[in-house]
Amino acid sequence: MSNAKIIKIALVGNPNTGKTSLFNQLTGLKQNVGNYPGITVDRKEGFFKLNATTSASIIDLPGTYSINPTTLDENIVLETLFHPAKNEAPDVVVMVADVENLKRNLLLFSQLKDLEIPIILAINMADQMKRKGISIDIEALKTDLDTEVLLISARKNQGIDTLKKHILNYKKISTQALDGLSIKIDKEFFGALKETFPNKSLYQAWLTITQFHNLKNLSIIEKEAAQEFLNCHNKVKHLQHKETILRYQKINNILKKDYKVDRLKGSDLRAKLDKVLMHRVFGYVIFFLVLFLIFESIFDWAIGPMNFIDNLFLQLSNWTEMQLPPGVLTNLIVHGIIPGLGGIAIFIPQIAILFLFIAVLEETGYMSRVVFLMDKIMRLFGLNGKSVVPLMSGTACAIPAIMAARNISSWKERLITILVTPFITCSARLPIYAIIISLIIPNERLFGILSLQATVLMLLYLIGFLTAIISAFILDKTLKIKKRAFFIVEMPNYKLPSPKNVAYTVIEKTKAFIFGAGKIILALSIVLWFLASNGPSKFKDAEQIVTQDNPELNTTSPDFNQKVGSYKLEHSYIGYMGKAIEPIIKPLGYDWKIGIALISSFAAREVFVGTLATIYSVENEGDTETIRERMKKEINQDTGKPLFDFPTGMSLLLYYVFAMQCMSTLAVVKRETNSWKWPILQLFFMTGIAYLVSFTIYTFLS
Amino acid sequence: MKTTVAKLKVGERGRIEQIAIESIPLNLLEMGCLPGKEIELIQVAPFNDPLYIRVNGSHLAIRRDVAAKIQITKL
Numbered sequence: 001m002s003n004a005k006i007i008k009i010a011l012v013g014n015p016n017t018g019k020t021s022l023f024n025q026l027t028g029l030k031q032n033v034g035n036y037p038g039i040t041v042d043r044k045e046g047f048f049k050l051n052a053t054t055s056a057s058i059i060d061l062p063g064t065y066s067i068n069p070t071t072l073d074e075n076i077v078l079e080t081l082f083h084p085a086k087n088e089a090p091d092v093v094v095m096v097a098d099v100e101n102l103k104r105n106l107l108l109f110s111q112l113k114d115l116e117i118p119i120i121l122a123i124n125m126a127d128q129m130k131r132k133g134i135s136i137d138i139e140a141l142k143t144d145l146d147t148e149v150l151l152i153s154a155r156k157n158q159g160i161d162t163l164k165k166h167i168l169n170y171k172k173i174s175t176q177a178l179d180g181l182s183i184k185i186d187k188e189f190f191g192a193l194k195e196t197f198p199n200k201s202l203y204q205a206w207l208t209i210t211q212f213h214n215l216k217n218l219s220i221i222e223k224e225a226a227q228e229f230l231n232c233h234n235k236v237k238h239l240q241h242k243e244t245i246l247r248y249q250k251i252n253n254i255l256k257k258d259y260k261v262d263r264l265k266g267s268d269l270r271a272k273l274d275k276v277l278m279h280r281v282f283g284y285v286i287f288f289l290v291l292f293l294i295f296e297s298i299f300d301w302a303i304g305p306m307n308f309i310d311n312l313f314l315q316l317s318n319w320t321e322m323q324l325p326p327g328v329l330t331n332l333i334v335h336g337i338i339p340g341l342g343g344i345a346i347f348i349p350q351i352a353i354l355f356l357f358i359a360v361l362e363e364t365g366y367m368s369r370v371v372f373l374m375d376k377i378m379r380l381f382g383l384n385g386k387s388v389v390p391l392m393s394g395t396a397c398a399i400p401a402i403m404a405a406r407n408i409s410s411w412k413e414r415l416i417t418i419l420v421t422p423f424i425t426c427s428a429r430l431p432i433y434a435i436i437i438s439l440i441i442p443n444e445r446l447f448g449i450l451s452l453q454a455t456v457l458m459l460l461y462l463i464g465f466l467t468a469i470i471s472a473f474i475l476d477k478t479l480k481i482k483k484r485a486f487f488i489v490e491m492p493n494y495k496l497p498s499p500k501n502v503a504y505t506v507i508e509k510t511k512a513f514i515f516g517a518g519k520i521i522l523a524l525s526i527v528l529w530f531l532a533s534n535g536p537s538k539f540k541d542a543e544q545i546v547t548q549d550n551p552e553l554n555t556t557s558p559d560f561n562q563k564v565g566s567y568k569l570e571h572s573y574i575g576y577m578g579k580a581i582e583p584i585i586k587p588l589g590y591d592w593k594i595g596i597a598l599i600s601s602f603a604a605r606e607v608f609v610g611t612l613a614t615i616y617s618v619e620n621e622g623d624t625e626t627i628r629e630r631m632k633k634e635i636n637q638d639t640g641k642p643l644f645d646f647p648t649g650m651s652l653l654l655y656y657v658f659a660m661q662c663m664s665t666l667a668v669v670k671r672e673t674n675s676w677k678w679p680i681l682q683l684f685f686m687t688g689i690a691y692l693v694s695f696t697i698y699t700f701l702s
Numbered sequence: 703m704k705t706t707v708a709k710l711k712v713g714e715r716g717r718i719e720q721i722a723i724e725s726i727p728l729n730l731l732e733m734g735c736l737p738g739k740e741i742e743l744i745q746v747a748p749f750n751d752p753l754y755i756r757v758n759g760s761h762l763a764i765r766r767d768v769a770a771k772i773q774i775t776k777l
Contacts, residue, residue, distance in 0.1 A: 066732040104734045104760055241724055244731045270761075271744075280748045372763045376749040385752070385763075486727045486768055491754060491761040 007056045007167060008089070010080055012112065013096035014105050015063030016365070016492035018124040021154035022096055023060040024504050031060075033508055042512075043076075050168050059090070065104070067111040068211065068240070070486075071409040075214050081115055082207055083217045092170035093119040094163070099129055099136070099151075100493070102259055106251045107244070109145070110180040114203040118173035119147055120166050126151035127158065133262030140258045146174050155498055180247040181206055189233055196229050197222075206243075210236055273494050277369050287370055291392070294357045298350050298396060298427070305349035313342030331533060332526070340525030343604050344518040347397060350427045352510050354396040358389060358404075359505035363497035371489055381469050382476020383420075384413040384487065391417070391468065394424030395461075398665045399517045400509050402672055412481040416472050418672055419682060422665050423468035425461045428605040429656050433460055435609055435628055440649030463657050467689075517604075517664035524603035524663055528574065532600070532614075535572035542568045569615055574599060588655065588691070589648035589698040591637065602663050605656060647701035651694040658690035707755065708770035710743040716774030717741070718757075725771040734758035741774060 013019040023031070027046025044060040061080060062073035069075040080088055093112060097105035102123065112119055123136065129151075141149045148166045152159030166173075181203050183190040190202060197205035212218055212226040230236065276282055317338045324330040361367045367389065375385030383391075386408045393401035401421050408414035425433075434457075441453045538545065546564050547553075553560045569575050578596035585595050593615045601608040609627065616630045634643040660666065660683045669679040710716060720737045735741070735757050744761070745754040751766045 066729060068728060068732070070729050101759055103758065107732055107734075237728070238724055240728050241726075241731055244728065245736060248734075248736055274745065274754075278745055278747070278754065284748070368763070372747055372752060372754060375763070375765070376747060376751045379751075486729065487752065487763075487765045488727075488730055488733065488768075489752075489763040490733070491763060 005054045007050065007054060007170065008091045009056055009058040009167060010061055010090035010093045011058055011096065012061045012077055012081070012093060012108070013063060014065050014098065014101070014108060016490065017063070017096045017098040017101075017105065018154045019063060019096045020060065020504075021498060021501055022094075022122070022124065022152070022160075023058065024500055025154050025157060025160060026058060029504075029507075031504075033512065050164050054168060056167060058094075064108065066108055067115075067207070069214055071407060073406060078207075078211060078214060079216065081112060081117065082204070082211075083215045085217055091118070092167060092173070093117055094167070095119055095121050096154075097121060097123050099123050099125050099134060100132060102136075103248075103251055103255055106145075106255070107247055110178055110247050110251060113145070113147065114177040114180050114201075115207075116175045116177050116201060116203075118170050118175055120163070120170070120173065121145060121147060121149045122152045122159070122163055123149065124152055124154055127153040127156050135260045137258045141254070144254045144258060146176055146178065148173055177201065177203060178250070180250060181243050182246070185242050185246065186235075186239060189235065189239065192233065193229065196225060210240065270493055274369070274491075277366065278372060283369070283373050287373060290361070290366075294354065294392070295395065297357070298353050301353055302349040302427075306346055309342065309345045309348070313338055313345065317342075332529065335533065336526045336529030337522070339610070340522040340529075340603075343525060343607060344514060344521050346606070347427060347513070348510055350396045351400065351513050352506050354393060355400070355506045355509040356502065358393065359502040360497045363495065363501055365492040365494045368489055368491050372491070375487065381472040382413065382416050383472050384408050384410060384417070385489070387413065387417040390421050391424055391465075394421045394426060394468075397426050397428070397513060397517070398422045398424070398662065399668050400513055402665070402668050403512065405672070410487075412476075412479060415481070415673065415678070416475045416479070418669060419475060419678065420468040420472045422660055422662070422682065422686065423464050423471065423658070425464040425657070426605075426662075428662070431606040431609050432601075432656050433457055433653060435631070436644070436649050436653055438628060439631060439644045440646050460653060460657055463654075467658065517668070520664040520667055521604050525607075528600045528603060528607075531574040531577070532569055532572050535568070535575065538571040539568055542571065566615060569596070587698070588694040589651045589702070591643065593634075594652070598661075601661055604664070605661050608656075647698050650701060651698040654697055655690045655694040658686055658693055660686035703776045705774060705776055706770050707741060707743065707753065707764075707772040707774060708766050710774075710776070712743055712746055715740055715742045715777045717777060719773040719775065721773070725773070727768065730762075730764065730768065730772075733762060734760040735762075735772065740777065741772070 011019060011023055023044070023046060026048050028048070030048065031044060031046035033042050033044050046058050046060070047055060048058070049055045059080070061077045064074040064077045066074075067078055067081070069078050079085075080090065081093065084090075095105075095109055095112060097109065109119070109121060121141075129135070136151070138149055138151065150159055150162050150166065152163060154160075183194070183202065190206075193205050193209065194202060197208060200208065208215070208218065208222060209226045209229050212223050215223075218226075277286060317334050320338060321330065321334045324333070358367075361370070370388055371385035373385075374388045378385055378387050387405070390401045390405045393404050398421050401424070402418050405414050405417040405421070408417060437453050437456050441456050444452045446452050446455060542564050543555075546560065546567050547555060550560070550563065553563070574596055575592075577599055578592040578594075581595045581599070582590075582592040585598070590598070593612070596615060597608045597611040600611045612631065613627045616627070616634065631644050632642065635641070636643045636645075636648075666679040666683060669682060670676060673679070704719070705716065707716065718735065718737050718739050718741055726735060739758045741755055741757040743753060744756055747754070747763075752763045753766060753769050754761070754763050755769075756762075
């Protein structure tokens, strides 16, 4: 097919207009999420066929109310449509508008139209028109807006074929500006502007001077010209306001004749639900019930699949070992790569369940109400109502949580959210908490009802949360960053969630975790495997030495093999590393064996338990009960008492509450803040707090 | 009576003043908060902030400091 053509489409629209529904409807699962070069905004691209010979690639641009950006996400819309990087320029723009809020949607349309690009206006949720008493004269709109206009219903798959026809004929669409911006606003100013940029249209010149700091691909000469022009003319802000008002006047005049709404028919579902969900008291009660339901499900529903995944990888590892000839490569696969992959896969159930809930809450419109309810409280601590989503997500995994902070428009509030999110107890800490709590806290009931062990677990979550909040407060007072952005959140209409959209969000976020954190976890697992399975001379002669020391043992017995394994780990590179840090961690009550486990848990915290199992040469490494029994027997060489006693146990628990013990999180923070400064600060501060607290509690208790 | 959105009580309405446009942030204006338009305070969050308003067909939450900049004539 040499004459096959690909049409490049950019999909734009206000948030909550069903843009993503249309994207999913057009592309199905033929979509991938990448990054825009140099920045961290997700770039969603999909592909579909228009007819036998022509296909289309479509970019789902972030939702925005205006071409003038207030967040990083919105900046992408400006850049892609006005000054795109090479090969990023779309052939045609499809703008999705909400039939109920057409007036506000048309503001963005009028700005885009003035960029002189072909644009198709798809008015979505047309199936709701009758119920809401709305009627539109489409033919008149086409003339007045000077472009193709059509009604669609993305969720019901209506109007999609007509849209495809319009896309195929995009070359016939008028690219005339609507002149929302006219020289008449200020003859002197715009006359001078025209003279400074003779090769640009008036609107292009206007965007150049108002947005040049947001345009990466603008030439330096143009940037300087823009700056110089601004130095002489300082009433830009006033003119921007005037421009917006004039645009709305134009839109109003058009809609007055082309758009009719029978007010009596509007439903008051929104008002009724808002009264309850945003109530001063019930609002919070409902929100905490929802939170409780989410946590309950993360732990309850995820346990089955997690055990299944755990067993699956254990068996895969055993099976592979039997199939392959013994050797270094087999060793790498069986003890390095497969457990590494297992360490990633084990988190998938919890992450998928959490994002299932978050997607449903966002789809229904409830999340915006939570932002409204929580904003003031969060602001007391330097956060933002929108920080609720990252902090909630943090209970599953800090990586998607930190990425969720992107839609906070104030950089300071976003940065603080990113910095404190790792304090929230993530699911990787849970296996450590579980095993240590069962060792040091008696299985008794408080006042006959509350399980003592469960209470301690709850307290650890609470300490994590409180530390996050307090750190945010301190950061707010110490970080010298000026807040500029305003907090404006739209309260969308309540909707039933579309299963398709929810499913796609869950798949997308889970993929982001697997490929974001997964790479690092896997790479680190392999490095750690190497360090643990290689070592200087004593490591190589392990079998001989063990035979000499234990002449009574049969060299084929499992006992002997375990002794060799544990001797090897002690004399491997990582074993020496553990011993090297022993002087540092001794004040916390740890020995070199725990040191090894601390180091290896940098890949992912839950590796701690598995490493201890190997060091203590537990026969069945997958079985928590046997690891626990073995840990119970471990003796502190100095005191002769059990190693995992109350002081050491508490010290370890608190260490994991505070410490920045996760490479992948550091990598994500580096990516999101675009600097090494913040992850390094985070590493030293969090681990420093962890050390101090553990040291204090250990000294105090023993 | 001249006042600001921040001083309205829940359920009260006002008309946005012509002269005040420059004190309103541009993105609020772009979302429909225009001079001459009617604005209603629907709800106030616990602890008195943010405010939930309806203006020109949009339902928005804004913080009190911004609301205090929107000058209106009470209706």
